[in-house]
Amino acid sequence: xxxxxxxxxxxxxxxxxxxxxxxxxxxxxxxxxxxxxxxxxxxxxxxxxxxxxxxxxxxxxxxxxxxxxxxxxxxxxxxxxxxxxxxxxxxxxxxxxxxxxxxxxxxxxxxxxxxxxxxxxxxxxxxxxxxxxxxxxxxxxxxxxxxxxxxxxxxxxxxxxxxxxxxxxxxxxxxxxxxxxxxxxxxxxxxxxxxxxxxxxxxxxxxxxxxxxxxxxxxxxxxxxxxxxxxxxxxxxxxxxxxxxxxxxxxxxxxxxxxxxxxxxxxxxxxxxxxxxxxxxxxxxxxxxxxxxxxxxxxxxxxxxxxxxxxxxxxxxxxxxxxxxxxxxxxxxxxxxxxxxxxxxxxxxxxxxxxxxxxxxxxxxxxxxxxxxxxxxxxxxxxxxxxxxxxxxxxxxxxxxxxxxxxxxxxxxxxxxxxxxxxxxxxxxxxxxxxxxxxxxxxxxxxxxxxxxxxxxx
Numbered sequence: 001x002x003x004x005x006x007x008x009x010x011x012x013x014x015x016x017x018x019x020x021x022x023x024x025x026x027x028x029x030x031x032x033x034x035x036x037x038x039x040x041x042x043x044x045x046x047x048x049x050x051x052x053x054x055x056x057x058x059x060x061x062x063x064x065x066x067x068x069x070x071x072x073x074x075x076x077x078x079x080x081x082x083x084x085x086x087x088x089x090x091x092x093x094x095x096x097x098x099x100x101x102x103x104x105x106x107x108x109x110x111x112x113x114x115x116x117x118x119x120x121x122x123x124x125x126x127x128x129x130x131x132x133x134x135x136x137x138x139x140x141x142x143x144x145x146x147x148x149x150x151x152x153x154x155x156x157x158x159x160x161x162x163x164x165x166x167x168x169x170x171x172x173x174x175x176x177x178x179x180x181x182x183x184x185x186x187x188x189x190x191x192x193x194x195x196x197x198x199x200x201x202x203x204x205x206x207x208x209x210x211x212x213x214x215x216x217x218x219x220x221x222x223x224x225x226x227x228x229x230x231x232x233x234x235x236x237x238x239x240x241x242x243x244x245x246x247x248x249x250x251x252x253x254x255x256x257x258x259x260x261x262x263x264x265x266x267x268x269x270x271x272x273x274x275x276x277x278x279x280x281x282x283x284x285x286x287x288x289x290x291x292x293x294x295x296x297x298x299x300x301x302x303x304x305x306x307x308x309x310x311x312x313x314x315x316x317x318x319x320x321x322x323x324x325x326x327x328x329x330x331x332x333x334x335x336x337x338x339x340x341x342x343x344x345x346x347x348x349x350x351x352x353x354x355x356x357x358x359x360x361x362x363x364x365x366x367x368x369x370x371x372x373x374x375x376x377x378x379x380x381x382x383x384x385x386x387x388x389x390x391x392x393x394x395x396x397x398x399x400x401x402x403x404x405x406x407x408x409x410x411x412x413x414x415x416x417x418x419x420x421x422x423x424x425x426x427x428x429x430x431x432x433x434x435x436x437x438x439x440x441x442x443x444x445x446x447x448x449x450x451x452x453x454x455x456x457x458x
Contacts, residue, residue, distance in 0.1 A: 001026065001032070005036070014067055018092050019032060024378065034047050045070050058073075071092075072118075072119075085353075089121040100133045111130070136399050148199055151204075151205065154412065155169050161263075163305070167413070167434050177212050177216060184411065192223065199227065201396050204235060210234070217246075229254060231395065233257040233397060237259060242288055242289060258296075260297060262301065264302065264312065269306070283323075302333055303355045310358065329385070330356070416430070417450070
């Protein structure tokens with residue numbers, strides 16, 4: 001277990017995440033202690049990793065700077081056989097591009113060198129963050145602190161994948177779908193009346209939104225039809241849910257972007273992770289969307305799936321790149337609480353650094369550019385999730401959501417709302433109930449909370 005003693009909340013938050021990154025095995029087994037002894041002038045760090053102990057005394061130059069110095073010491077000087085490698089130095093957190101943007105406001109593009117020197121970030125990572133930050137600023141500056149985006153959650157899926165940790169419900173439970181839709185539509189109607197203006201972007205996610213009946217999905221789309229031309233994404237992650245009937249229905253609505261998520265094109269891996277489709281199904285779904293609509297297409301991949309290495313990744317990219325989807329999002333497997341893979345295997349490590357670098361080089365050579373990035377807890381190889389786009393097809397919603405550009409209003413079970421003011425300060429964050437019973441039985445609380453905060457802050 002990882003334990004930190006005599007530390008402030010801020011120190012615990014940052015240093016725990018750092019120790020979990022570099023010593024992941026100790027999160028669930030073994031003993032790792034960090035004790036901080038503070039005086040007016042100094043702060044002494046005593047780190048015990050198993051039977052080994054490391055100590056250093058730091059000048060107390062303020063909590064933020066002293067904490068950064070302790071983190072740098074752990075990264076640079078603590079040498080232990082169980083310590084993992086990371087290109088991210090002492091930089092923690094899920095939104096490193098947002099951190100880069102904050103530093104750029106102060107020092108311009110010299111923020112790159114600041115991350116290398118002060119946070120020990122590898123130069124290639126610093127270059128990537130700067131590249132994405134520049135693009136993001138050019139695409140979203142006009143939206144910063146202005147307006148809102150709308151997220152609608154459909155928690156239904158045909159089945160549960162091995163890596164999935166989301167609170168999902170089987171889409172075969174038709175009564176649950178009908179019950180959920182009743183309350184979802186009431187919440188959506190309330191939000192649209194309360195805000196009385198069009199969102200900048202719309203995203204319907206899940207789950208697999210296209211796993212519910214087309215007529216039920218149409219009830220949502222009917223309420224959004226009048227918003228017309230804007231980025232409007234529909235997740236259709238499972239190719240078996242993409243049918244001619246669905247495509248015919250969608251033609252009547254302003255959906256501009258759809259997500260078809262193979263995760264891998266290796267049939268044997270798809271069986272292992274319990275995705276009930278194969279490569280041919282993915283290609284057929286892609287062709288159906290491409291031949292019947294003018295939607296931009298995103299395709300998700302996951303690096304680090306069980307049994308996959310460089311050969312499998314090369315095969316998957318060889319299969320996808322010739323299709324020229326407008327977006328390819330490359331995730332790295334994250335060991336999340338609630339997923340079958342975490343329940344069965346716990347915390348483990350797999351070197352995905354080479355796979356990430358290979359993906360970057362292949363996609364850049366094919367004309368794709370990285371446009372958003374985020375990190376997750378327990379992500380294999382201390383990696384990151386990166387969205388790539390053909391020029392001009394970057395998803396505004398993804399940049400807005402990840403970097404908290406402006407408010408995002410979440411509708412539906414477990415959906416999160418983030419309210420951002422004109423200075424881009426996140427002033428309120430709250431989520432709807434994470435299970436169907438609470439969401440419907442306590443629906444009055446959902447509406448009251450939105451009524452209060454949407455009225456005050458938007």
